[in-house]
Amino acid sequence: MEWKQKLAQLGYQAETRFDDLRYQLHKRLxxxxxxxxxxxxxxxxxxxxxxxxxxxEDKGILPASDxxxxxxxLLSVYRRFDSDELPGTLLxxxxxxxxxxxxTDEEGYFFLELTPTxxxxxxxxxxxxxxxxxxxxxxxxxxxxxxxxxxxxxxVISDVDDTILQTFAxxxxxxxxxxxxxxxxxxxxxxxVAAFYQALQRGARxxxxxxxxxxxxxxxxxxxxLTDFMALNEIPAGPIFLRDLGLDADKLFAKDxxxxxxxxxxxxxxxxxxxxxxxxxDSGQQDPEIYREVVAAFPGRIAAIxxxxxxxxxxx
Numbered sequence: 001m002e003w004k005q006k007l008a009q010l011g012y013q014a015e016t017r018f019d020d021l022r023y024q025l026h027k028r029l030x031x032x033x034x035x036x037x038x039x040x041x042x043x044x045x046x047x048x049x050x051x052x053x054x055x056x057e058d059k060g061i062l063p064a065s066d067x068x069x070x071x072x073x074l075l076s077v078y079r080r081f082d083s084d085e086l087p088g089t090l091l092x093x094x095x096x097x098x099x100x101x102x103x104t105d106e107e108g109y110f111f112l113e114l115t116p117t118x119x120x121x122x123x124x125x126x127x128x129x130x131x132x133x134x135x136x137x138x139x140x141x142x143x144x145x146x147x148x149x150x151x152x153x154x155x156v157i158s159d160v161d162d163t164i165l166q167t168f169a170x171x172x173x174x175x176x177x178x179x180x181x182x183x184x185x186x187x188x189x190x191x192x193v194a195a196f197y198q199a200l201q202r203g204a205r206x207x208x209x210x211x212x213x214x215x216x217x218x219x220x221x222x223x224x225x226l227t228d229f230m231a232l233n234e235i236p237a238g239p240i241f242l243r244d245l246g247l248d249a250d251k252l253f254a255k256d257x258x259x260x261x262x263x264x265x266x267x268x269x270x271x272x273x274x275x276x277x278x279x280x281x282d283s284g285q286q287d288p289e290i291y292r293e294v295v296a297a298f299p300g301r302i303a304a305i306x307x308x309x310x311x312x313x314x315x316x
Contacts, residue, residue: 034058039143042043064183159281185227212238284310
């Protein structure tokens with residue numbers, strides 16, 4: 001409806017203006033907080049790479065430890081969501097022998113499509129991307145870009161919540177308890193997940209490294225928690241596609257779960273156009289419906305679909 005679009009535009013403009021004013025006021029007052037550059041794991045082909053990250057004030061969030069209390073976890077979550085992004089920040093991206101510049105958007109994100117020169121070898125070869133903030137050269141973020149190997153048999157696109165990570169997404173009280181009072185060390189994977197995903201990554205012959213992509217509607221604020229959780233539980237690393245919770249210019253809220261997830265899956269399939277894919281999800285948050293749309297939109301590209309049943313009703 002027209003009034004909803006107008007209201008969304010006003011909200012988006014107000015949020016953007018507020019963030020900009022806060023940032024400008026902070027600079028005028030001589031703010032000296034440390035800056036953090038979060039570089040998300042990228043992906044691509046030998047001809048096109050996709051890099052993403054965010055520039056924020058460093059809130060001093062420490063890695064989870066076995067000694068963290070409930071209050072330690074609550075404080076860490078508060079710091080993650082109380083993010084102070086740095087819009088309009090000039091960055092220099094270094095990848096292999098290339099150096100390019102880009103600028104963060106109003107939420108502090110940068111997104112870069114890069115054509116590598118020379119072309120990258122068609123292999124599952126991690127590259128290190130070093131990001132330097134030009135105004136503070138000592139501030140750097142280090143990430144990697146994954147290019148699937150030429151002998152990859154297939155790719156995997158997996159959900160996160162209630163697929164690899166026990167979340168109970170259909171129970172809001174349980175979700176809140178797990179999100180706010182736990183950490184990467186106390187969150188639990190589903191039994192057998194690590195072995196299953198490791199086998200998928202190795203492939204039938206056991207001599208390759210099939211790429212695994214994770215698509216979730218969780219916010220980008222939880223990126224470090226998810227990567228730590230996967231590493232601790234030996235779940236294969238891969239690019240993670242999360243969601244921004246800010247307002248959009250044309251609607252009251254950021255992209256809904258369905259739109260976000262379908263869009264990211266389309267992007268992955270279009271980027272890696274020569275690979276068939278396996279889709280993995282659960283029955284609790286529209287994964288079957290979304291995957292059905294993917295099968296229709298990309299005929300012949302989906303080799304298999306695995307859905308974990310999260311219903312509480314007993315099965316026959």
